[in-house]
Amino acid sequence: MAKQLPQIMNIFFFLLLLGAFGEARDPFACDPKDAATANLPFCKVSMPISDRVKDLLGRLTLQEKVRLLVNNAAAVPRLGIKGYEWWSEALHGVSNVGPGTKFGGAFPGATSFPQVITTAASFNATLWEEIGRVVSDEARAMYNGGAAGLTYWSPNVNIFRDPRWGRGQETPGEDPVVAGTYAASYVKGLQGTDGDRLKVAACCKHFTAYDLDNWNGVDRFHFDAKVSKQDIEDTFNVPFRMCVTDGNVASVMCSYNEVNGIPTCADPNLLKNTIRGQWKLNGYIVSDCDSVGVFYNTQHYTSTPEEAAADAIKAGLDLDCGPFLAQHSEDAVNRGLLNENDVNNALGNTLRVQIRLGMFDGEPSSQPFGNLGPNDVCTPAHQQLALEAARQGLVLLKNRGPSLPLSHLRHRTVAVIGPNSNATVTMIGNYAGVACGYTSPLQGITNYARTIHQMGCADVACKDDNLFSGAIDAARQADATVLVMGLDQSIEAEFLDRTGLLLPGRQQDLISKVTAASRGPVILVLMSGGPIDVSFAQNDPRIGAIVWAGYPGQAGGAAIADVLYGTTNPEGKLPMTWYPQSYLSNLPMTDMAMRSSPNRNFPGRTYRFYKGPVLYPFGHGLSYTNFVHSIASAPTVVTLTVDGRHHSGNETISGKAIKVNHARCEKVSIGLQVDVKNAGSKDGTHTMLVFSRPPAGPWVPEKQLVAFSKVHVPAGGQQRVGINIHVCKFLSIVDRSGVRRIPIGVHDLHIGNVKHSVSLEAKVLGVIKT
Structure with missing residues (x-):
């Protein structure tokens, strides 16, 4: 028996590993047990990454190389x-979008945070980074268990330019600075942030x-986006x-469309x-899926597939x-359209990322993050963060009276009505996985009050009034009515742009009839990625409050209830x-211009350039x-130093404006100290937005966000x-030629109702050359 003990202990240890990781992953490469490859130079962790890449490229045949240029890269046994x-x-x-991830077994689900547009509404960069940290913990755990990869084609940081875009829900919104800060x-x-060591490799797209x-x-x-340099x-x-430049992302994805x-x-x-030259990408550039095939087969950009490759x-x-x-790449080389060094350059960029991920370092379990497993997925802390993110992202659009928060004493019975009232999968939006579990709005509100539940509509399409009577009766019986309405992926999604901004089908009719029958306050909760024109509800005094929940993630119902009952003060x-x-x-939608053009009756896009009426502003x-x-301290004059070698009389846009690349920008900043007083009776977290209005001139934005x-x-x-x-x-700002310049003159900074003016002055150093 004593002789068998080591063997039994080995089996026991293996079973522990199996329980912790699911199917434990074998080394991707450089297996220390493989004597034929373990000592090859590209497997030596002590060597510089560039030397390891060079050694590996030198051992691959052209046929092997081209089979590594695609997402399902072939093995090199x-x-x-x-x-x-x-x-x-x-x-x-x-x-679970994409073939690299498999749910099931030891990994039945993962924490599903609010959709990006909802998280963006928190304006909390610390939260955004923390969510990324948790997601990568779970991703690494799944990789260790053989259930996922290490290269994630996220986030989507495209500008939410048009409110009809079906994928706007995936983005951080319409402001470039917010989107860029979110991305980083x-x-x-x-x-x-460990230098050349990557936990997982992210990708900013598209x-x-x-x-x-898909619009009209x-x-x-097939879309060719005609976009100005500006x-x-x-x-x-x-x-x-x-x-x-700020996030040091490992990848950028190019898009389907032409520009x-x-x-x-x-x-x-x-x-x-641009990406590799000006911005110095340390990583790889990947196509959106089948984009190369699209520009050959659909856009007919080249005559042959070899030319496309x-x-x-x-x-x-x-x-x-x-x-x-x-x-087609090998044939492109054979026909002289491409040389093997071009292939080496492309492949070298992907190999560097794999090496930075530790994929050529031998046993995954011995590497950093190698101890993460199933117990690190859907943890209570991770699920609590999903709840907190949803709370921070909910937006209170209207609160007449005020009608919110609801009272435990006065609103003991609540009618919960609407096609999204008991939503689960709808709450996580698109590009989601399998959630750890759900708390629907109905479940969340039931934790606070007795509920009477009626759908009112069979789904968000709300094609008829067959279920209206039950909803109306529920509103008559309850102390308060919560209508959970809005959209889902059948209305807005990838490859599905919206045709308008109104609520689908007969939703508005349901809201109006339930509101008329309700004997208590009526609260409208909206789930959507894009904006909805609910002017009728904003203008109806019987609808006391409107809350936009976006797609609030797996804990969305709990967050909604917490806001409705005042456990959470909306922020x-x-x-x-x-x-x-x-x-x-x-x-x-096909008109890509951002700035308004009265001559052609074009209104402009986003708060930066649109001057017309809005329902709710950015x-x-x-x-x-x-x-x-109140502003405690702020400069009134800031001096910008300009190198005299670049100074000339042409540095103007309706007045003096200095090219950014001619200015000494390193330490030129405006420091503000702002006192924020809570003049109410409830603790709260304030989201402070700082806007700038540049000196007047053609082509400048109405205002732009400069800090939050x-x-x-x-x-x-x-x-x-x-x-x-x-x-x-x-x-x-950017002039019509696409050149970024700093307007000299008075910039007005707006923080809520407070305005502070700062005068930018230019100081020329050195000898002026003409």
């Missing part, structure tokens, strides 16, 4: 390298000017630049010159989501403008208390908040 699936997603939790924060959480899926007969595969630099590229006649995945100016690789594409490069702000339906008149969001701002911050202030208390505004980054 003779070198001990397994096949790898690059395509996994983690937009707001580990997703979430990526840091996913990847970690580059660039991609925000139309135009789809993303709008590319001022709006569409900003989040991607911040993702690369000014060139497919983005075949444009060297966008890929090689060559154009993509020479433009700077490193990896194809799809089979195209594996099928979210809208990350996009809510327009009236009339805004869409004569406004095709940044709108009420609280159960009242916050008052969160601060918790007890009732009756006051907190001082420091804000630092980098002048070159945030007070600059």
Whole structure:
């Protein structure tokens, strides 16, 4: 028996590992048990990454190389390298979209956070990074258990340009600075900040000017986005630049559409010159799935598939989501359209990322994060963070009276009505996985009061009034009525843009009839990714309050109930403008212009350029208390130093404006100290937004967000908040040629109702050369 003890202990230890990790993953490469490959130079952790990549490239044949240029990269058995699936997603939790992730067994689910548009409404960069950290913990755990990859094609940081876009829900909203800050924060959480060591590899997508899926007969595969140099630099590229330069993302994905006649995945100016050249991407560029095939087969950009493969690789594409490069790159080399060094450059970029992920370091269990397993997925702490994120993202749009919060004593019976009233899967939006569990709105409210539940409509399409009578009767019986209405993925989704902004079907009719019958306050809760024109509800005095929940994630129902009953003081702000339906008149989604043009009756897009009526402005969001701002200290004059070698009389836009690349920007910032007082009777967290209005001139935005911050202030208390505004980054504008400049003159800073003016002056140093 004593002789058998070591063997029994080994079996016991193996079973423990199996319980902790599911199916324990074998090494991807460089297995220390494989004597033939373990000592090859590319397996030596002590060697510089560039040397390891060079050694591996030198051992691969051309045929092997091209089969590594696609998402389902082939194995190289003779070198001990397994096949790898690059395509996994983690937009707001580990997703089951993409073949790289498999739920089941030891990993039945993962924490499903609110959809990105809802999380963006928190305006909390610390929260965004923390969510990324939790998602990457769960992703690494699933990788260790053989259930996922390490390369995640998230986040989506496209600008929510048009309110009809079906994928706007995936984005951080319409403001470039918010989207860029979100990108950098979430990526840091996913990847970690340990230099060349990656926890997982994130990817910012879809580059660039991609925000139309299928509208009025135009789809993303056939769309050529005509975009000015000004709008590319001022709006569409900003989040991607911040993702690369501030977030150090490991990947960028090019999009399906053409931009000014060139497919983005075949444009060297966008890929090689901008992403890798100007922004210094340390990572790889990947196509959206089958984009290379699309620009050959659908857009007919090249005459032969070999030319398409060559154009993509020479433009700077490193990896194809799809089979195209594996099928045609070798022939492109043989025909002289591409040389093997081009293939080496592309493959080298993906191999570097795999090495940074530890995939060539031998046993996964011996690496950093190698101890993560099933017990690190859906933990109580992770699920609590999902609840907290939902609470922070809910936006109180209206509160007449006030009608909210509801009272435990006066509102003991609540009618919960609407097609989203008992929603579960709807709450997690798209690009989601399998949630750990759900708390629906009905379940959340039931924790506070006795409920009477009626759907009112069979689904969000609400095609008839068959279920109206039950809903009306419920409202008559209850002390308060909560209508949970809105949209779902049948109305707005990938490849499904909306036709208008009104509630679908007969939802408005249901709301009005239930409201008329209700004997208590009526609260309207809206689930949606995009804005909805609910002007009728805003203007109806019988509807006491309106709450936008977005798609609030697995704990959304609990968060909604917490806000309705005042356990949570709402703090979210809208990350996009809510327009009236009339805004869409004569406004095709295919018109990419951002700025208004009275000459052609074009209203402009987003709060930065639109001047017309809105239902709720960008940044709108009420609280159960009242916050008052005052500026404790702020400069009135800031001097910008300009190198005299660049100074000339042409540095003007209706007055003097200095090119950013001619200014000495390193330490030029505006420091504000703002006192935030809670003048109400309830503790609350305030979301402070700082806007700038540049000096007047053509082509400048109406205003632009330059900073945001969160601060918790007890009732009756006051907190001082420091804000630092980098002048070159945030007070600059872009001229019609796409050149970023800093207007010299008076910039008005707006914080709530407080305005502070700062005069920017230019000081020229050195000898002026003409």
